[in-house]
Amino acid sequence: MRAIPLEGPGKPSAADERARSRRFEQIFTTHLDAAYDYAHWLTRDARNAEDVVQEACLRAFKFLDSYNGDSARAWLLAIVRNTYYTWHQKHRAEAFNVEFDEETMIANGADASDLESSIGSIDQVLRQKDARRLVNEALAELPEEFREVIVLRELEDLPYKEIAAIAGIPIGTVMSRLSRARKLMLQHLKQAQQEN
């Protein structure tokens, strides 16, 4: 199978194409796991994650020349994100609603004093045998905007600046989303402890 032909004047030489392939291969091999992990947490489904990543990689290859040499990982993850939103609109009518979730959270009173009282239980929860399941659930149930900042920050270990670039939001918004995401997760874990 041939590579997608380049557009624009002048036919690229075979050597150019090989160089391009190599360049892509390097980005692709290094960051594919990050792309897949991010897509998996966005879609919460292995098959959909594969579809999104495959589509994103094809786009990335096509637009390789737009990559400006900054963080290759942030560049690829931003494409994964865009691809995911396109895919999401196409495949699912289900809308997510941040305001609603924030209201729920405020109604549940996730403030500082509430957190204080939950400290002992968080430690206990994380020592339980099913801690893995509980943490994964708490993360999976976060509204999308909050879930993705936690995944990018904690699992991909990205700085705020790169998260802001990937999600296309200001750094201040990254911080407030992270903060709310963590409160929601603590609350979820606390509830899990109480139900136990």
Place this chain on the structure above:
Amino acid sequence: MDCNDSLSRLDAYLDQELDPPGITAFDRHLASCAACQQIFGAQSALHSGILRHATYYTAPERLKERIRARIGSPARPSFGWQWPKFPQLGLGAAIAATAVVSWIAAIEYTAPREDDLVLEQVVSGHARSIVTNHIADVASTDQHTVKPWLSGKLDFSPPVNDLASAGFPLLGGRVDYIGNRTVAALVYKHRDHLIDVFVWPERKAARTTPIDRPSGQQGYNVVHWTDSGLAFWAVSDLNAAEMKSFIEAYSRGGAT
């Protein structure tokens, strides 16, 4: 800094996004405020809980192949090096050479992520024990008390030596949790500084010499090495020179 400032900066502190004066101010407030310590404790428990427990999904091999097929990329990775050719060697040697190259590639492309994760967990384990004042499960300067206690809690026996003569008295030990397993944490003291040495068995532990691992976090010095099938991670806010003499003392009196 008051509690409101401190809480508004807590995420940035945990995420290592504060500048050095910000870190100092935060540390100072945290040291004196029990309420903020509690909240910090919950947040850092969540942080390490996510690192330990949240699933990191890795791309299935078939996905890689599918994408390569679609873009017409070579089926074999080419990271700038070429597959070595050994025309004059037998098949066995060629297989062995291939194995070595794959092994090098594996180290190069998988080790940093795992290692960075461990580095982060080691540093937060150390910081958390100080902030929550949970320094040792067994507080004893006697290595003959600490070692059996740890061996009883773990499936291996870490080398424990009192290094008081070198200026690093043993304070005790605790069981910690790093990289999905329970590990030994040995606690030493030097002047007002605490040093944690995290120890656990490591499968592919060839002996390596101690190397400094820039933690990029809150001014901690981290040194990592492996010996006799055990991985060692030493963490402290000691300066680099003191850390070096600690590692020397530990290696002399420690790892058997």
